[in-house]
Amino acid sequence: MARRxxxxxxxxxxxxxxxLGLAQGGLRLAAVHPAPPEEGLASLAIHALCAxxxxxxxxxxxxxLPARPGERPRGHLSGLPAGEFDLWAVSxxxxxxxxxxxxxxxxxxxxxxxxxxxxxxxxxxxGGVAARLNPxxxxxxxxxxxxxxxxxxxxxLLERLEAGRGAGREALLDSLRGLAGLAVRPFEGxxxxxxxxxxxxxxxxxLPRGRSLLPDMLLVETGRGCPAGCRFCAIGYTRRxxxxxxxxxxxxxxxxxxxxxxxxxxxxxxxGRHPGLGExxxxxxGQGLDLSPASLDPAVLAGPEGPRLAAxxxxxxxxxxxLAPEAGTERLRRVIHKGFADAELEAxxxxxxxxxxxxxxxxMMYGLPxxxxxxxxxxxxxxxxxxxxxxxxxxxxxxxxxxxxxLNPFVPKPRTPFELEPMPRADDLRRxxxxxxxxxxxxxxxxxxxxxxxxxxxxxxxxxxxPGCATLLEACQGRWPPPAGLLAALAPDLxxxxxxxxxxxxxxxxxxxxxxxxxxxxxxxRARALQGLPGPACAPGGACxxxxxxxxxxxx
Numbered sequence: 001m002a003r004r005x006x007x008x009x010x011x012x013x014x015x016x017x018x019x020l021g022l023a024q025g026g027l028r029l030a031a032v033h034p035a036p037p038e039e040g041l042a043s044l045a046i047h048a049l050c051a052x053x054x055x056x057x058x059x060x061x062x063x064x065l066p067a068r069p070g071e072r073p074r075g076h077l078s079g080l081p082a083g084e085f086d087l088w089a090v091s092x093x094x095x096x097x098x099x100x101x102x103x104x105x106x107x108x109x110x111x112x113x114x115x116x117x118x119x120x121x122x123x124x125x126x127g128g129v130a131a132r133l134n135p136x137x138x139x140x141x142x143x144x145x146x147x148x149x150x151x152x153x154x155x156x157l158l159e160r161l162e163a164g165r166g167a168g169r170e171a172l173l174d175s176l177r178g179l180a181g182l183a184v185r186p187f188e189g190x191x192x193x194x195x196x197x198x199x200x201x202x203x204x205x206x207l208p209r210g211r212s213l214l215p216d217m218l219l220v221e222t223g224r225g226c227p228a229g230c231r232f233c234a235i236g237y238t239r240r241x242x243x244x245x246x247x248x249x250x251x252x253x254x255x256x257x258x259x260x261x262x263x264x265x266x267x268x269x270x271x272g273r274h275p276g277l278g279e280x281x282x283x284x285x286g287q288g289l290d291l292s293p294a295s296l297d298p299a300v301l302a303g304p305e306g307p308r309l310a311a312x313x314x315x316x317x318x319x320x321x322x323l324a325p326e327a328g329t330e331r332l333r334r335v336i337h338k339g340f341a342d343a344e345l346e347a348x349x350x351x352x353x354x355x356x357x358x359x360x361x362x363x364m365m366y367g368l369p370x371x372x373x374x375x376x377x378x379x380x381x382x383x384x385x386x387x388x389x390x391x392x393x394x395x396x397x398x399x400x401x402x403x404x405x406x407l408n409p410f411v412p413k414p415r416t417p418f419e420l421e422p423m424p425r426a427d428d429l430r431r432x433x434x435x436x437x438x439x440x441x442x443x444x445x446x447x448x449x450x451x452x453x454x455x456x457x458x459x460x461x462x463x464x465x466x467p468g469c470a471t472l473l474e475a476c477q478g479r480w481p482p483p484a485g486l487l488a489a490l491a492p493d494l495x496x497x498x499x500x501x502x503x504x505x506x507x508x509x510x511x512x513x514x515x516x517x518x519x520x521x522x523x524x525x526r527a528r529a530l531q532g533l534p535g536p537a538c539a540p541g542g543a544c545x546x547x548x549x550x551x552x553x554x555x556x
Contacts, residue, residue, distance in 0.1 A: 027162055029053045029060040030075065030085035030122070034092060034100035037076060040064040041207065044221055044267055045091040045128060045150070048203045052150055053089075056158045062207065063088070065100065065478075066107070073108050077208070082108035087161065088122045089154070090142070092130040095462035096480055098138050102470070103478030105141065112474055114143050114185055119169045125157070132194060132238045134414045134510035137462060137469040143173060145183040147513045148194035149224075153181045183512065191514040194238070196224075202245040204253040217265040220254050221245065222280070226270035227538045228297075230326070231337045231417040231529050232368070235269040237522070238415050238515050240538055240549035242270060247280040255287060272297030278305055281312035295322040295363075299340040301348035310355040321352050324363040327371075328379025334532040335370050342382070349386050353393025359402045360390050366432045367410040367424045370530065376432055380439030387445050404447040407436055409456035414463055414510040415517065417525035420502040423460050425495075429453045455481060460498045461491060466509040518548035 031049035033040035040046055046062050053060035062076040063085070073082035082088075082104075090101065102112035110121045125144040126135060132147040139145070146153045156179055164172045177184050181195030202221035225242030226235045236242075254264055264284055272295060274280065301309060313321070323345070327333045330341055349360060364379050383405050390401030409429050412421045424432070430453050440448050451459075458481050462469070472490040476482045487494065502508075525535050536546040545551050 027058045028085045029058050029087045029089055030063040030082055031060055032063045032088050032090040034097040034104055035065060037064040044203045044219055047205045047207055048150055049089050051206055052154045056155050058158050073104055083110050085122050088124045090126045091128040093128055094130050095459060098462055099473045099476040099480040100478050101138055102141050102474045113140055132513060133234050134463055135512060136467050136509040137465040137473060139187050139467050140470040143185050145192055146181055148181045149197045151197045151199055152195040187512055191512050193514045196239060198243050202250055202253050204257045217263045219265045219267050220250055222250060222266050222268035222271055222274055227273055228270060229337050229535055229538055231525060232410060234413040234415050237517050240517060240547060244274050247276040247283055250280055251283045272300055278308040285315050295324055298323050298345045298348035301351055302344040306351055310351045314355040319357060320359040321357050322361040326363060326365045328382045329375050332375045335529050336368060337535060339534055346389050349389040350393050353390045353401055362405045364405055364407050365410050366436060367429050369418060369421050376435050380436055383440060383446055384443035407448055407450035409453055411456050411460045415515055417522050417529055422501050423498050425499050426453055426457060457498055461494055464497050516549035521547040
């Protein structure tokens, strides 16, 4: 990056010739995804940020990690050095992207710490699911925090920045204070509330793909949030109530953007609970489009809507489907709020096999609250039975089914009923994992995999970290996991923070964000979990008052 003049003009007043093909004379937004291009181009959030900016008359393009060592980050389309953009809109999908952010800033010639930046540097806005959970570790690196929907904040933010062109950096930041759903550094005072919207049209990819994890797939959004309320998962507790796009809106978006020969990838945390899933799949097939649904719900597949879904999968020649039992016993599934019986899982697997599904991928967890060795043994046995059910459905039709299982340690996530649970220690987790792998090896015909124990523990560290973790993130220089020596020096409290019970009365580090779900509700859900009781359903429309997200009223 070229050396700047000693006293350059303020941001937002740069000459048009510096813009290299972006909006002449206007703001320049970098939609930053702290990951390689092939991952970032598969993120609908990046497509959405660029579309929103362009609708506001702002030049926008993605910025990703450099493809080769030694390169500096640049605009993915124009090649503009990343440090020359006026606004970085960073979308972080998960906590393990945190170490990349300070390194990316530094590589772009921008001081990692927001307090060290001046009028020569871009303003850094953070959003995304990870920002909603616990942004504390990266607060020292950002200027603005918007944990809700981009549609709710970005247009007004861009309007104020455009109106303030030529002003000093602090004056620009001051002009943004008071915008609903936006926090401005130094992030003092009350928490920022997540502001959500209900757009009429889903996000559909619009950027040139180039290299991508899914080069032949057109990605389209199906909904936001999840009504299932799995007690280990933050998605069902950080956006309430959930919303689903009508099948007609999804089909219209796909029809306007589809290209011949591309599959349609349906993106949503709760696709299996979409109330119009059967209609949606039939509509896509009616347009002559190939489709690729995400994880489906065993209870739905086993229920009255199951034959319709299975028929659509068969017509679409869908060969791989993912199910997420997560636990091997009905007792433990009641604890984590996966409320379907073994018989429903069997019916779902058999129905999928009869529809032509050849590869069944199962998600299972270990280290869950109240888990015993009997639950682990039952999990391995359940996977073996699923393989037998799939094979039985294919018997006499030629070929056999294939089952793979992703085994992952339980990681306590902020804003869930299990947010304060201690994580089992590394030696215990490795023992449980070994027990599962041994049992699965004896069953045969099953390919196990999943996240390693060390990575899961470090993920838990990031989910519970405070701003003091910023020093560790800087020292990592974009590497994660960090070297053991660096971790010992800069995260000496890892054992207590991750594996010890959270001290009563100790503030949680994620208090900078308010999702609307009351702490009392989460505590009540934890109590119900320990008794194996179901929690109140969260349905689209906001009709109840149980959790507080749609207003106070009903007791937890």
